Amino acid sequence: MLRDIEKNGIVKWEDVQASRGCPGEGRAKKGPVAVIECLQEIPCNPCETGCRFGAITVGDPITNLPVLDEEKCTGCGTCVAVCPGLAIFIEDESKDGPEAMVSVPYEYMPVPERGAEVRATDRSGQVICDAKVVNVRKPKGFNKTAVVTLAVPREYVHVARGIAIQ
Amino acid sequence: MRETDIAVIGAGPAGLAAALACGESGATTLLVDFMDAPGGQLIKQTHKFFGSERQFAGTRGIQIPDIIMDQLSKMPNVALMWGTNASGYYADSGVLTLEDGARFIKAKAKRVIIATGAAEKPLAFENNDLPGVYGAGAVQTLMNVHGVKPGDRVLMVGSGNIGLIVSYQLIQAHVEVVALVEAAGRIGGYLVHAAKLRRAGVPILTSHTVVRALGEETVRAAVVAEVDQSWQVKPGSEREVACDVICLAVGLTPLVDMMWQAGCEMKYVPALGGHVPVRDENMRASNPAVYVAGDAGGVEEASSAMISGEIAGISAARSLGFEVKEADARLAQLKADLAAIRSGPTGEKICAGIKCATVCGGEW
Ligand code: SF4
Ligand code: SF4
Secondary structure, three states: OOOHHHHHOOOOHHHHHHOOOOOOOOHHHHOOEEEEOOOOOOOEOHHHHHOOOOOEEOOOOOOOOOEEOOOOOOOOOHHHHHOOOOOEEEEEOOOOOOEEEEEEEEOOOOOOOOOOEEEEEOOOOOEEEEEEEEEEEOOHHHOOOEEEEEEEEHHHOOOOOEEOOO | OEEEEEEEEOOOHHHHHHHHHHHHHOOOEEEEOOOOOOOHHHHHOOOEOOEOHHHOOOOEHHHHHHHHHHHHOOOOOEEEEOOOEEEEEEOOOOEEEEEOOOOEEEEEEEEEEEOOOEEEOOOOOEOOOOOOEEEHHHHHHHHHHOOOOOOOEEEEEOOOHHHHHHHHHHHHOOOEEEEEEEOOOOOOOOHHHHHHHHHOOOOEEEOEEEEEEEOOOOOOEEEEEEEOOOOOEOOOOOEEEEOOEEEEOOOEEEOOHHHHHOOOOEEEEHHHOEEEEOEOOOOEEOOOOEEEOHHHHOOOOHHHHHHHHHHHHHHHHHHOOOOOOOHHHHHHHHHHHHHHHOOOHHHHHHHHHHHHHEOHHHOO
16 A cells, blocks of 8 residues: 555654654653654665764664664754755754744755744645744754754644745 | 776766775776766765765765865876767777867776766657756756756656755755656655655645646646556646746666677666666676676666775776775675665665676676
């Protein structure tokens, strides 16, 4: 049976949740954590070699799906920038208040500035809500991929995955 | 006549890796490319590479030629010729004919590594000669090499990695990709690439094809339609999509003319894109002076091209008696890397193709 993603390219949250790249329910309430949305066995492992906390394992063969160790993950965001598939996000529900943080990789110009009001999109590119850019990181080591952190209403923490291109 | 131990034809990922291995061995090496600068397709590949660190994973394709050229340019035994066409190879004498636009040059090489890459396949549909119908390679060259926008609204045809990646790069260049159509029932390339395209709002229409380009002077729209499992257009499913570019990314076929000329045993292997030379595990063709590397031996990814190039380089140098440091260990590692890259569901077709193109038992 063909999975829908093979037909339309849209990642389903249920499939992510069922994968070993996804942290358990509640982990993001304790602090930022990586959510790996890489569901097809492809030859690739920069997420593993890029994480200096040893929180991601691909192993041998290199086509294994990445496995997240949510205890080791600090939510630092390096994997978000080094993943060539732009398939890793950071969720953070640890702050009090109505908002959660979602960090996304961003390779379009111009990169939004910290403090900017933007519109967040879901995995199919549909605009879902207004969002505020609370952090933008693009150190040299990220090799031109910016990691943009958005504050979104809590209910969108597993849904917001992009920014509508300005 | 110019003489060299090894000539490498093509300075893309495979040729660069091959020349580096030859250069390290001490063999006199001549690296030739028809473009004015090295890199081949790498010079348009602005995305980060997959694979492992040994194949530059995480590095952007455009950054790789500089890394390798930095090493090659320090090797006195390596000669570089850009803007030079390799127009013929005479197997009986080992003579290559080269022309650089002004001169016709003959070079005698004891071994030749052919890393000529691949050419894009066309697609037959009504009006496909209308200006605005491009190959994906041309679109990438316009955009990423010359900084020229190919148009404003693009219909992409083909969901292999090239179609997916070029679509993404078009969006990065602020060009609208109105849709991506794929005749097969499933997306051909990596799903992570497809997913990032979807996140940018591009509809991906599998089981769809382009049947007609519309326009008088240039493309103003495309007619797309749904196809059934035997690739026939479903009646009544045709609809018009406004666009000024139809970009074809429907596959590549190996560029193997020199290997035909060299009298190499050839085989038609659809999984590898067309005719390819039969080779042993060290990339040697049936003509013992000829090695093949990269897409010329079967269309794959740049990371596998770099590995097969290094294998060909080490093997060619060794066949001439040059010492290659830890050759056996390196070859074993490279072959293991290739096997790993080709493992998993995305590599099944390639593996079957490679098996078909490799001489029985893996050795001549
Ligand atoms: S967020 Fe940081 S610690 Fe967590 S997996 Fe990614 S790189 Fe490792
Ligand atoms: S780096 Fe990204 S695409 Fe590659 S295996 Fe890791 S998550 Fe998947």
